[in-house]
Amino acid sequence: MAEGSHGDLLVAAATILGAILGVAGTYLVEYFRKERRAVRFTLNAPEDLARALRERGNSFEVRVNDFSTQELIAAGVTVRNIGNTTINHLTFDLVIPGPHKLALAEIITDNVKLKSAISIDFDSVLPPRDPLFKISVPFFNSGETFKIATFSDGPESRCTVACRLPEVKIRTVTEEDVQRRLATMDKLANAIGKTAGIGSAAAIAAAMTALLSIFSH
Numbered sequence: 001m002a003e004g005s006h007g008d009l010l011v012a013a014a015t016i017l018g019a020i021l022g023v024a025g026t027y028l029v030e031y032f033r034k035e036r037r038a039v040r041f042t043l044n045a046p047e048d049l050a051r052a053l054r055e056r057g058n059s060f061e062v063r064v065n066d067f068s069t070q071e072l073i074a075a076g077v078t079v080r081n082i083g084n085t086t087i088n089h090l091t092f093d094l095v096i097p098g099p100h101k102l103a104l105a106e107i108i109t110d111n112v113k114l115k116s117a118i119s120i121d122f123d124s125v126l127p128p129r130d131p132l133f134k135i136s137v138p139f140f141n142s143g144e145t146f147k148i149a150t151f152s153d154g155p156e157s158r159c160t161v162a163c164r165l166p167e168v169k170i171r172t173v174t175e176e177d178v179q180r181r182l183a184t185m186d187k188l189a190n191a192i193g194k195t196a197g198i199g200s201a202a203a204i205a206a207a208m209t210a211l212l213s214i215f216s217h
Helices: 002-031 051-054 111-118 175-196 198-217
Strands: 037-041 060-063 068-069 075-082 085-094 103-108 119-122 133-140 144-153 161-164 168-172
Touching: 037 085, 037 175, 075 085, 103 119, 111 133, 119 198, 133 144, 168 175
Parallel strands: 037 168
Antiparallel strands: 037 075, 060 068, 075 144, 085 133, 085 161, 103 144, 119 133
């Protein structure tokens, strides 16, 4: 390819890239200026913590009061304020579907003040199926995250969440959804980078990262 043609392609690519980033930048400015009230619930995949021990023939037993089990299913939900403003009186129901004789929930977060503010209300008498935890937080700041980890006997199932708050957008996803979104953004950035050149790829990757941080975190 002639040197002049190569230079023309670079100029054209840079022009297109500049236009794309300009539009994206304008959109992002407007996006940040507008008040957004949104909570994302990421449902964690259930995991049988005792499976490996059972498969190796090891003796394993969890005892809670008078109940014992050789199954211990870990699941739960990760909650994040993905908006740009504080949400007051966040409340939601967390259910472990199916019949269970053991059902526990634990708050997990590095934020000591947030942890002390979170309340878990649970019926002292375990229902025969679909045990429910009522979670509440007086106020939930933008960007804050916490997890409610659940532990139960079988069956191995993902928790469900029910949440209705006025003027708050609720998003419910799975861990697999988040991983697929990350993989898609990676592929898109790589494909555009191969077309536009090394310098353009870096700029596009930065733009994609910014967009991902808004819509996926």
